[in-house]
Amino acid sequence: MTDLPKQRVDTPTNFPPFEQPCPIRDVLDRIGDQWSLLLLESLAPGRKRFSELGREIGDISKQMLSRTLKQLEQDGFITRTVYPEVPPRVEYELTDLGQSFRGPMQALVQWADANHRVIVEARNRYRGLD
């Protein structure tokens, strides 16, 4: 029984609460994990099957691959199609929602790619003046 993660309405903490649970945070909490973005990227070219995704990502465990795909399916980013064959085959594919996400995702990816160098330099500079 996978009880879905509750919405963080619990402990207020030492700063006075301010905004209601916002959509941004809700979305980011889901696709902000270690693998979601990578998987959506991998699925961008087209439908792929389980192990194919595993190979492409490289260092993801089967467990996390499975979990993350399920999350993405639940949230409506991808579809999961099972082919009742002898060695089972399952294919994943972006939904319209998933496709529509490619825009902002690409913006992010491109920015990261373009600015990675600057960031690394900043880190090194920071370390330098310890």
Next chain:
Amino acid sequence: MTDLPKQRVDTPTNFPPFEQPCPIRDVLDRIGDQWSLLLLESLAPGRKRFSELGREIGDISKQMLSRTLKQLEQDGFITRTVYPEVPPRVEYELTDLGQSFRGPMQALVQWADANHRVIVEARNRYRGLD
């Protein structure tokens, strides 16, 4: 002594490794945490001080506020200015790098805002067919 997080080159796992440590992942690992994006958003309008940010975010602990700001500073997203006054005042402000990040960030935020409803519906639909 805050030893910086190492680069995940350790255990290969059960899938054969595939890509070298990529910039995307490196960047996302940093701004993909629970608070970075929120803070960058908060700082978008202009420079703000520590407690001001804390109040705006609402449910962030002082500790995480401090840590996250330091991370963002290290990576060159923001600057930290200390005013040697009686009650100390510290202000944070986006750097050029931080500013340049607003583009992709806004894309993401707007998408999240626009599609949150659809996602929530997808989740509920999924729960329905248990």
Next chain:
DNA sequence: CTGAATCCCATAGGATACTG
């Protein structure tokens, strides 16, 4: 092959108390 279940550890992140 595609997962689910179990075990286990490392880390994120909150609470609190203390400092300059």
Next chain:
DNA sequence: CAGTATCCTATGGGATTCAG
């Protein structure tokens, strides 16, 4: 006010094993 240090819990996520 703006942090830092300490402690502690919850969660993320890998490894391994089991199942259809």
